[in-house]
Amino acid sequence: MADNMTSGLEKTGAExxxxxxxxxxxxxxxxxxxxxxxxxxxxxxxEQKGLPHRRxxxxxxxxxxxxxxxxxPMAPLPDxxxxxxxxxxxxxxxxxxxxxxxxxxxxxxxxxxxxxSPERGLSLRPLAAVLASRDAPVGxxxxxxxxxxxxxxxxxxxxxxxxxxxxxxxxxxxxRPVHLVHVASGGEPAAMYTRSLVRLAAGAHLTLVExxxxxxxxxxxxxxxxxxxxxxxxxxxxxxxxxxxDMAAINVSTxxxxxxxxxxxxxxxxxxxASVSRYQAFIRFEGSGANVETNGVNLLKGSQHGDTSMFxxxxxxxxxxxxxxxxxxxxxxxxxxxxxxxxxPDAQKTDARMMTRAILLTDEAESDSxxxxxxxxxxxxxxxxxxxxxxxxxxxxxxxARGLPEPEAQAMLIQAFVGETIEAIADDVVRxxxxxxxxxxxxxxxx
Amino acid sequence: MPAVDETVARVKRVDVDQYRYGFETAIExxxxxxxxxxxxxxxxxxxxxxxxxxxxxxxxxxxxWLTMPEPSWAKVSYPKIDYQDLYYYAAPxxxxxxxxLDEVDPEILKTYEKLGIPLREQELLAGVERPEGAxxxxxxxxxxxxxxxxxxxxxxxxxxxxxxxxxEALREHPDLVRKYLGTxxxxxxxxxxxxxxxxxxxxxxxxxxxxVRCPMELSTYFRINEKNxxxxxxxLIIADKGAYVSYLEGCTAPQRDENQLHAAVVELVAxxxxxxxxxxxxxxxxxDKDGKGGIxxxxxxxxxCRGAHSKISWTQxxxxxxxxxxxxxxxxxxxxxxxxxxxxxxxxxxxQVDSGTKMIHLGKNTSSRIISKGIAAGQSQxxxxxxxSAHRKATNARNxxxxxxxxxxxxxxxxTVPYIESKNSSATFEHEATTSKISDDMLFYCVQRGLSxxxxxxxxxxxxxxxxxxxxPMEFAVEAQKLIAISLExxxx
Numbered sequence: 001m002a003d004n005m006t007s008g009l010e011k012t013g014a015e016x017x018x019x020x021x022x023x024x025x026x027x028x029x030x031x032x033x034x035x036x037x038x039x040x041x042x043x044x045x046x047e048q049k050g051l052p053h054r055r056x057x058x059x060x061x062x063x064x065x066x067x068x069x070x071x072x073p074m075a076p077l078p079d080x081x082x083x084x085x086x087x088x089x090x091x092x093x094x095x096x097x098x099x100x101x102x103x104x105x106x107x108x109x110x111x112x113x114x115x116x117s118p119e120r121g122l123s124l125r126p127l128a129a130v131l132a133s134r135d136a137p138v139g140x141x142x143x144x145x146x147x148x149x150x151x152x153x154x155x156x157x158x159x160x161x162x163x164x165x166x167x168x169x170x171x172x173x174x175x176r177p178v179h180l181v182h183v184a185s186g187g188e189p190a191a192m193y194t195r196s197l198v199r200l201a202a203g204a205h206l207t208l209v210e211x212x213x214x215x216x217x218x219x220x221x222x223x224x225x226x227x228x229x230x231x232x233x234x235x236x237x238x239x240x241x242x243x244x245x246d247m248a249a250i251n252v253s254t255x256x257x258x259x260x261x262x263x264x265x266x267x268x269x270x271x272x273x274a275s276v277s278r279y280q281a282f283i284r285f286e287g288s289g290a291n292v293e294t295n296g297v298n299l300l301k302g303s304q305h306g307d308t309s310m311f312x313x314x315x316x317x318x319x320x321x322x323x324x325x326x327x328x329x330x331x332x333x334x335x336x337x338x339x340x341x342x343x344x345p346d347a348q349k350t351d352a353r354m355m356t357r358a359i360l361l362t363d364e365a366e367s368d369s370x371x372x373x374x375x376x377x378x379x380x381x382x383x384x385x386x387x388x389x390x391x392x393x394x395x396x397x398x399x400x401a402r403g404l405p406e407p408e409a410q411a412m413l414i415q416a417f418v419g420e421t422i423e424a425i426a427d428d429v430v431r432x433x434x435x436x437x438x439x440x441x442x443x444x445x446x447x
Numbered sequence: 448m449p450a451v452d453e454t455v456a457r458v459k460r461v462d463v464d465q466y467r468y469g470f471e472t473a474i475e476x477x478x479x480x481x482x483x484x485x486x487x488x489x490x491x492x493x494x495x496x497x498x499x500x501x502x503x504x505x506x507x508x509x510x511x512w513l514t515m516p517e518p519s520w521a522k523v524s525y526p527k528i529d530y531q532d533l534y535y536y537a538a539p540x541x542x543x544x545x546x547x548l549d550e551v552d553p554e555i556l557k558t559y560e561k562l563g564i565p566l567r568e569q570e571l572l573a574g575v576e577r578p579e580g581a582x583x584x585x586x587x588x589x590x591x592x593x594x595x596x597x598x599x600x601x602x603x604x605x606x607x608x609x610x611x612x613x614x615e616a617l618r619e620h621p622d623l624v625r626k627y628l629g630t631x632x633x634x635x636x637x638x639x640x641x642x643x644x645x646x647x648x649x650x651x652x653x654x655x656x657x658x659v660r661c662p663m664e665l666s667t668y669f670r671i672n673e674k675n676x677x678x679x680x681x682x683l684i685i686a687d688k689g690a691y692v693s694y695l696e697g698c699t700a701p702q703r704d705e706n707q708l709h710a711a712v713v714e715l716v717a718x719x720x721x722x723x724x725x726x727x728x729x730x731x732x733x734x735d736k737d738g739k740g741g742i743x744x745x746x747x748x749x750x751x752c753r754g755a756h757s758k759i760s761w762t763q764x765x766x767x768x769x770x771x772x773x774x775x776x777x778x779x780x781x782x783x784x785x786x787x788x789x790x791x792x793x794x795x796x797x798x799q800v801d802s803g804t805k806m807i808h809l810g811k812n813t814s815s816r817i818i819s820k821g822i823a824a825g826q827s828q829x830x831x832x833x834x835x836s837a838h839r840k841a842t843n844a845r846n847x848x849x850x851x852x853x854x855x856x857x858x859x860x861x862x863t864v865p866y867i868e869s870k871n872s873s874a875t876f877e878h879e880a881t882t883s884k885i886s887d888d889m890l891f892y893c894v895q896r897g898l899s900x901x902x903x904x905x906x907x908x909x910x911x912x913x914x915x916x917x918x919x920p921m922e923f924a925v926e927a928q929k930l931i932a933i934s935l936e937x938x939x940x
Binding site: 057345348358360361362363364365366367368369370371372373374375376377378379380381382383384385386387388389390 | 520839842852854855856857858859860861862863864865866867868869870871872873874875876877878879880881882883884
């Protein structure tokens with residue numbers, strides 16, 4: 001249905017630019033013949049659907065057709081200046097002893113990355129090299145979700161340039177977190193298309209932190225990132241994502257996960273950057289007993305638009321999921337939360353819960369939430385809750401009465417409000433980094 | 448234990464997929480030719496002796512409808528409807544205009560008797576003496592496309608309440624109808640409402656003057672009898688300043704193998720300080736156990752709390768129809784206005800329900816409450832779809848929503864699709880939803896105390912829906928409770 005409607009629409013300037021950009025970039029994009037065919041197919045899928053707009057149900061609140069007026073050209077490989085700018089911005093975002101991997105303008109930067117002497121059982125390979133190799137794991141990279149599910153993911157498949165392929169061997173427990181930093185160096189306005197793959201064999205453990213930062217202020221850029229995860233039986237992945245892109249950026253990121261028997265995924269996302277952003281997760285339970293905890297927080301101000309959309313597919317029995325989402329909205333910001341939980345006919349004994357709450361600090365802010373349940377099995381316990389409102393006046397008064405100025409009292413309440421999601425992060429250093437990201441929002445808000 | 452005896456007797460009376468109201472009335476009727484065209488629209492308008500502006504209104508709707516696509520976003524699936532293969536007008540043949548109920552075809556009267564709807568006031572009055580203050584119900588009976596009888600007209604007239612078929616109101620009170628018709632559900636609102644605007648044949652019109660509390664419950668009873676006939680009724684209720692009215696709606700249809708279309712529009716207008724309570728027990732034929740036949744129920748219902756301190760309350764018990772597509776809504780325009788939605792949707796067999804509400808907060812200090820209970824059994828699919836939104840100026844808007852679903856069996860589905868949009872920081876919205884099955888503990892407890900499993904299920908379900916049943920007027924609550932037991936027949940085991 002969506003296709004019919006789209007086909008009736010004229011191509012936007014951005015869509016035309018993307019078509020030209022793809023045609024021009026195609027000969028230079030990494031990958032053997034099979035990959036090229038895949039790119040062509042994916043771009044065809046994207047072209048057929050076009051940029052999603054409000055008539056496309058899953059993008060109802062994020063009308064990208066209207067929000068993304070132009071498509072920027074693909075970023076060139078980073079030169080010396082770009083790398084220098086990137087390096088400068090990395091220092092304040094250092095993360096304890098974490099192993100850092102840096103992508104600058106959509107290309108892996110080995111000079112800035114720590115790829116040497118990985119622990120036993122850990123394999124790190126640049127995506128560009130993997131795509132170019134004969135035995136590119138195309139299937140794994142694309143497996144889930146079906147590429148046709150989302151037009152922006154199709155676009156990513158067509159244009160992906162680089163990223164990291166992480167494999168963790170059976171029962172390997174990697175203690176040192178992997179810190180994947182996406183830097184937009186801020187030379188010329190440009191777009192970057194990155195994709196990474198994380199595969200954990202049975203019983204493997206990994207902590208992964210993703211971060212999005214800019215090397216210069218006020219230079220427009222567009223990020224389209226995809227992260228594909230595959231968790232084997234009993235594997236555990238702790239994943240955190242801090243998106244602090246520049247206010248001149250558009251960031252659309254996709255997380256696609258497949259979980260095996262008794263696998264465990266704890267994932268946290270904080271969005272405080274970018275003028276327009278969408279973080280969409282497709283999580284599919286394929287093994288029984290698997291468990292997912294997702295926590296998210298949108299901290300927005302000015303005229304930011306932040307969309308977090310989680311699609312959980314309980315395809316097998318006996319799995320559980322917990323989703324907690326918070327939004328704090330200042331200025332004219334707009335936060336979108338969509339959460340869909342599907343329980344397939346055989347997925348008995350599913351336990352799925354979702355809670356979303358938003359605080360509006362001004363009357364110009366807007367919160368849209370769509371927590372959906374789609375349930376085809378009877379022996380399940382599923383629930384969702386959603387609230388929105390202002391900061392509790394009673395609590396504010398209490399703090400003011402004790403001598404705290406209004407901004408500080410507000411900040412304290414906001415910290416407590418989002419704290420619930422951040423506290424869930426297992427790794428101390430990562431949790432501290434998330435708290436700092438939240439603190440940066442509160443500081444920026446006050447100035 | 449009389450309660451148990453009664454239940455057992457009731458179970459015996461109603462076999463698994465037997466629909467109590469599935470009989471057909473053999474009666475001669477007058478129909479417009481099959482299909483839809485401008486001529487049919489003119490035919491309907493002429494039949495009703497409508498003023499010229501009304502015909503223009505209908506034609507405009509018809510032309511607009513031709514350009515609209517049929518909506519496909521709801522979670523229901525059905526074969527494409529051939530809109531040219533329907534009769535858009537069917538009326539029981541009658542000699543001339545009726546002066547009293549005695550002239551109504553006895554077959555029709557019998558039909559309503561069989562349905563338990565009293566059309567003879569004297570019978571009602573001769574009935575058991577009711578205690579002071581007990582409610583009597585005035586009925587407008589709509590048979591296929593026309594209204595056949597309206598009771599208690601005189602008594603209502605004394606109170607100043609206008610209650611008559613909308614076709615009559617168009618002739619007798621054209622100014623009132625013209626002032627309000629289409630102001631809540633515009634002609635171009637949606638595919639089915641636009642179709643209704645073009646071809647609606649009858650329905651009820653209610654006007655309660657300022658400060659009047661309507662002395663009795665008003666009720667419409669819809670009956671589709673003819674084959675291949677679409678029913679398109681239109682209800683318009685206006686409660687003027689400070690008025691109060693409670694309105695009940697019931698509907699049934701004969702058991703047929705083919706699907707029938709019902710596309711109604713209901714518009715409510717509550718002016719300052721007025722209150723409208725609208726209750727529906729929807730029991731259209733749901734189709735047989737294999738999903739054959741049944742009514743397609745595509746209904747647009749909307750209330751406009753136009754004045755300050757006004758209140759509109761929707762209560763619905765949905766047990767019938769093969770497909771339900773229905774979202775009774777409230778536009779909370781007046782400051783301090785209030786909207787309520789209480790719903791029980793029960794689906795069994797191959798029924799598909801996509802229903803919910805919209806609460807649109809525009810005024811200051813508006814509040815709304817949504818309680819929705821969905822029960823899915825058999826191979827049915829039940830979806831709650833609702834919107835709660837607060838406009839920028841809706842300071843202190845307040846909403847509470849609870850939608851719970853109960854699944855009986857593992858071949859049915861229950862879905863929740865709420866949209867919550869807040870554009871005002873002082874708007875406080877709370878939404879909660881759960882889905883579960885009847886707990887084994889509860890069933891075991893009941894069965895252990897001597898109830899059969901079916902009775903136990905009915906008991907638990909009745910407890911589950913109690914919040915909503917309490918909102919129904921007395922007469923309906925009893926009926927609804929029975930309906931719930933009947934609808935779930937065959938769902939256990």
